[in-house]
Amino acid sequence: MDKKYSSIHYHDYLQLDKILGAQKLRSAEFGTPAHDEMLFIIIHQVYELWFKEITHDLTSVMEMFDKETVDESDIGVAIARINRITEIQKILIDQIRVLETMTSLDFLDFRNYLLPASGFQSYQFRVVEVALGLKKQERIAYTQNVYYKVFTREQQEYLQQLEDGNSFFDLVERWLERMPFLQQDDFSFLPAYKKAVKNMLANEQRAIASAGYISEEEKALRLRMLGDTDTYFESVFNPEKHEERIRKGEAKLSYKASISALLINLYRDYPLLRQPYVLLGKIIELDENFTTWRYRHAQMVLGMLGKKIGTGGSSGYDYLSETAQKHRIFSDLNNIATLLIPRSELPELPEKMKDQLNFHYCVEK
Numbered sequence: 001m002d003k004k005y006s007s008i009h010y011h012d013y014l015q016l017d018k019i020l021g022a023q024k025l026r027s028a029e030f031g032t033p034a035h036d037e038m039l040f041i042i043i044h045q046v047y048e049l050w051f052k053e054i055t056h057d058l059t060s061v062m063e064m065f066d067k068e069t070v071d072e073s074d075i076g077v078a079i080a081r082i083n084r085i086t087e088i089q090k091i092l093i094d095q096i097r098v099l100e101t102m103t104s105l106d107f108l109d110f111r112n113y114l115l116p117a118s119g120f121q122s123y124q125f126r127v128v129e130v131a132l133g134l135k136k137q138e139r140i141a142y143t144q145n146v147y148y149k150v151f152t153r154e155q156q157e158y159l160q161q162l163e164d165g166n167s168f169f170d171l172v173e174r175w176l177e178r179m180p181f182l183q184q185d186d187f188s189f190l191p192a193y194k195k196a197v198k199n200m201l202a203n204e205q206r207a208i209a210s211a212g213y214i215s216e217e218e219k220a221l222r223l224r225m226l227g228d229t230d231t232y233f234e235s236v237f238n239p240e241k242h243e244e245r246i247r248k249g250e251a252k253l254s255y256k257a258s259i260s261a262l263l264i265n266l267y268r269d270y271p272l273l274r275q276p277y278v279l280l281g282k283i284i285e286l287d288e289n290f291t292t293w294r295y296r297h298a299q300m301v302l303g304m305l306g307k308k309i310g311t312g313g314s315s316g317y318d319y320l321s322e323t324a325q326k327h328r329i330f331s332d333l334n335n336i337a338t339l340l341i342p343r344s345e346l347p348e349l350p351e352k353m354k355d356q357l358n359f360h361y362c363v364e365k
């Protein structure tokens with residue numbers, strides 16, 4: 001090994017003195033040591049370390065996307081890094097089981113010493129949320145104060161700067177908006193897709209109307225439900241309807257980005273769209289894992305505190321379960337499943353586009 005590097009001991013490299021010296025039990029400080037406070041501290045510290053790694057990986061992915069054109073090779077790296085985040089999230093969700101080995105009575109032995117500390121003051125958690133794209137106005141209010149008031153001025157400024165800049169959501173949206181293939185020569189994706197959808201819905205209508213095994217009322221109900229699906233498709237055919245859904249808070253992703261995401265999902269079997277499809281899938285997983293963590297955390301809090309208010313001053317369980325429902329960022333990508341049609345109904349793409357979507361060596365001439 002090159003001698004210009006001095007050797008280092010495992011203990012020093014990991015700065016274990018600092019890390020292992022950072023578990024100070026408040027209960028012991030006040031003369032009533034509570035056994036489980038050690039677990040409580042360690043588990044929070046482990047979470048904070050993983051939040052640091054998540055931010056590290058997410059920031060690097062955001063840098064790759066913060067360009068006029070995203071490098072093809074970067075897409076593979078982005079997928080790998082988001083995949084790492086989703087694996088970490090699974091550990092974060094699982095870790096709640098370790099915390100649940102502490103009972104609510106064990107927790108009450110030291111809970112009062114923590115006031116008014118709360119996970120609500122986790123700066124790194126907020127950084128991740130804001131970087132992903134959660135906006136101030138979309139947050140569930142938990143007290144009179146805005147969420148960032150609990151942070152130092154410097155931290156508040158950084159959060160503001162993050163919120164003013166491009167979030168991961170914004171960057172993915174722009175990347176989708178730039179995607180070609182929606183229109184080429186005399187092929188236009190939307191009218192072709194519209195025709196295929198109408199065809200598919202008409203087939204379903206016929207199948208319901210001619211089914212001998214269901215009652216007339218049941219038929220009428222199913223046809224009405226099919227009509228509702230039709231309305232959902234309408235917002236894809238009509239940009240104004242889509243804008244209206246955005247205004248009502250029912251959708252977030254721009255019209256153009258939504259159509260590109262739809263095209264990627266429909267034609268995912270073409271090699272050129274495979275990576276973008278996998279990437280979108282990973283983003284959905286990341287969003288879902290956060291939601292799952294929020295639910296699990298809320299359930300754990302219910303078991304631990306019942307309906308007591310939180311040490312940070314929120315309503316506790318009710319506030320937390322509401323965030324699980326409302327603090328989702330990429331739900332538009334999930335909703336695309338509603339718009340999928342069978343492969344057999346997919347509009348045929350023009351030869352030139354097929355060539356572009358295939359790798360050259362596999363194009364049959």
Ligand code: HEM
Nearest residue numbers: 044047118119120122125301304310311312313314316323
């Ligand atoms: C006994 C264990 C725990 C209890 C009873 C608990 C309780 C709560 C409560 C009641 C809140 C709502 C805010 C408040 O009023 O305080 C909250 C928020 C939060 N907790 Fe926990 N928590 C526990 C463990 C954890 C752990 C291990 C983490 C990991 C870092 C964590 C992270 C958070 C975060 C990030 C929030 C803010 C959530 C949001 O605003 O969306 N909590 N917690």
